[in-house]
Amino acid sequence: MTITAGDLAERLSRFAVDTLEAAEHHHLSGWRIPRTFAGHLVGADVRADVCFTIHHLAAAGVTTLAGEPVDAVLSRLLAGIDGPSTHTFFSYRIAETLLHHGPFVGNPLLASLTDDEVEQVAVAVDSSDWLELLDAKVLPRNYAGVLSRCELGRVSLGLVTDTSRLDDLVARVGRVLGGNPRRALDDSNDRIGRYDIYTADVWLFTEPLASRLGPLWEDGLTRALDLVLAVGSRDGSAVPWGRSTGDLAAALTLELAALAVSQGHAGDNAAVWLRRGADAATTLMAGFDPDGI
Incomplete structure (x- = not known):
């Protein structure tokens, strides 16, 4: 069977959406990241990775996840960032998620966050x-x-x-x-x-x-x-x-x-x-x- 880039991209996008929505339904209700999972602490890397994955889906044209606009989901996730615990790989993933929507000041993903929450995001992108x-x-x-x-x-x-x-x-x-x-x-x-x-x-x-x-x-x-x-x-x-x-x-x-x-x-x-x-x-x-x- 002939494989096209478009077919493969659509297959991957659909799979990523289905998998994220399943994770939200079973483990991340309301996109809340748990503090522990299967007996292990959940680090700041998980929140950053979920944001980065959603960012790529948004760039691919996905507009909703689990019935919510992707921007609303991202804003909620960003509001829970622990700045000092977010570093290296996870710093740039948060930064590049924000960049898709513009510069830091006036970024629409940060519009609903408190000043303290915005400061945590600023700390998070600094490694x-x-x-x-x-x-x-x-x-x-x-x-x-x-x-x-x-x-x-x-x-x-x-x-x-x-x-x-x-x-x-x-x-x-x-x-x-x-x-x-x-x-x-x-x-x-x-x-x-x-x-x-x-x-x-x-x-x-x-x-x-x-x-x-x-x-x-x-x-x-x-x-x-x-x-x-x-x-x-x-x-x-x-x-x-x-x-x-x-x-x-x-x-x-x-x-x-x-x-x-x-x-x-x-x-x-x-x-x-x-x-x-x-x-x-x-x-x-x-x-x-x-x-x-």
């Missing part, structure tokens, strides 16, 4: 205090990309006017990504040769920085796509060894396929990437229970 951990080599080297994306979010929201920190971080990302002439990232701090899914993921992850990284990013993405085409599994896994295998590896294939096909990076392999994306979608869909978890 600049993690720079000292990166400098101390407590964090993997690819966190230069994470913190760059966080800072880019703050600059784009108008929360920061001085771009020197962002410029320094992007330069650091360039040194990390450009260190290997084959553009393969060893993200270990002691150069043990840790090459796995993040060797490809880092180029997808730094796509918002592409214009600042220049030709380096285009070269790295091309090599990452070639790598995944060479080593990807029939179940849709992008890189079947190392960290973040299983569903995460399938999710990476889907994201790479979307980027490759939609932005013209697939070359003569567009049909191959669509097939890989469809296989990955099948794997991912099988990983969720009917209650949305």
Whole structure:
């Protein structure tokens, strides 16, 4: 059967909506994030991830979830943010959710929030205090990309006017990504040769920085796509060894396929990437229970 990008996009969008609505019905009634789930504390990352997922659905044209406008759902979720507990990956996810609606000041998603709640959101998008951990080599080297994306979010929201920190971080990302002439990232701090899914993921992850990284990013993405085409599994896994295998590896294939096909990076392999994306979608869909978890 011929697979089209439109068919795959519609299939994924419908699945994401159905899964989120099932999760809301069974576990997140009224979009309230529980403090515990299955005996575990629920961190601030969950709220940020739910916001980010809904943000992408809104960008894809979804207007309602569980009978409510998506903007109303997002505003309610943002009102419950714990700023100091939201950091790194989750900082930029909140920032990019807001950016879809404009700058921070006057953002319609924040209109119904109290001043204290708005301040919590402002704190949530700021992960600049993690720079000292990166400098101390407590964090993997690819966190230069994470913190760059966080800072880019703050600059784009108008929360920061001085771009020197962002410029320094992007330069650091360039040194990390450009260190290997084959553009393969060893993200270990002691150069043990840790090459796995993040060797490809880092180029997808730094796509918002592409214009600042220049030709380096285009070269790295091309090599990452070639790598995944060479080593990807029939179940849709992008890189079947190392960290973040299983569903995460399938999710990476889907994201790479979307980027490759939609932005013209697939070359003569567009049909191959669509097939890989469809296989990955099948794997991912099988990983969720009917209650949305």
